[in-house]
Amino acid sequence: MxxxxxxxxxxxxxxxxxxxxxxxxxxxxxxxxxxxxxxxxxxxxxxxxxxxxxxxxxxxxxxxxxxxxxxxxxxxxxxxxxxxxxxxxSVPGRLSLVHEARTVLEGLADTYKETVNLAVLRSNYAVNVDQAMGPSTLATYDWVGGLTPLHATSSGKVMLAALRVEDRDRIFKEVGLGPRTSRTVTDRAVLEGQLLEVSRNGYSIVHDELEIGLTAAAAPIYNHMGEVIGAVSISGPAFRFKPEDDPELVKGLCEAGLVISEKMGYTRQ
Known part of the structure; x- marks a missing residue:
């Protein structure tokens, strides 16, 4: 030396x-x-x-x-x-969102004892591409592969909020804003107001819009360019799952979205 x-x-x-x-x-x-x-x-x-x-x-x-x-x-x-x-x-194209997110989904399901889903935007719908079941889950419904309307789901609203207005116009023109339940938001002006709130808050909460008695909360997942490429959600029966009353759950959900995002090359601001 x-x-x-x-x-x-x-x-x-x-x-x-x-x-x-x-x-x-x-x-x-x-x-x-x-x-x-x-x-x-x-x-x-x-x-x-x-x-x-x-x-x-x-x-x-x-x-x-x-x-x-x-x-x-x-x-x-x-x-x-x-x-x-x-x-x-060359990295982003080789990263698998499902693979990178899996352990995070399982951790959320284990922590909050509810169903956790990973969704992406495909053909104007939210498509769940992976799911982790919590030990308290009453039902065993498999959401993976199912198409769900963007305007009636928490994951869908997270992804809609990230789109340009003209892209939302195209989607709504092609698939409409049809009701899934009596509580589904079908008024475009009301929906746009909700999407602004989702953008400000960084998460979405939906009650009874896809199914009566089902509550869900979702947070965005970003890629290396800072673009929303999906959403992670937690859902459960309305009688026990009340995310508005559980700030730690919402915080944990948003953190999970950021952790998955980092795995996909995103850098926190």
């Missing part, structure tokens, strides 16, 4: 056990520094990492050759390159 605690030229080129792993770890450190600072020079990166400048320069050469990192000018500071974007853009 050289003076100042920095590794020597000989040490940094070691091919001994763990040498390759150490190089990978240091390269990742460089990327983290550039991601945090925006741009940095070799000297300041070496100082922060506690290594010799030649170590950083050598690693920079490899990163630059793969366009993971680039220089602002010929002798300027370094910043993340377009190669990072290519790598990042």
């Amino acid at each position: 050289a003076a100042g605690g920095k590794d020597t030229e000989t040490e940094k080129d070691s091919d001994g056990p763990g040498g390759g792993v150490q190089s990978v770890d240091r390269a990742l450190q460089i990327l983290e520094i550039l991601a945090r600072q925006g741009h940095a020079g070799v000297s300041e990166i070496a100082e922060e990492m506690g290594v010799h400048k030649s170590t950083v320069f050598r690693l920079m050469g490899s990163l630059v050759s793969r366009e993971i990192v680039r220089q602002n000018t010929e002798r300027g500071k370094y910043q993340l390159g377009f190669g990072i974007l290519r790598l990042a853009s």
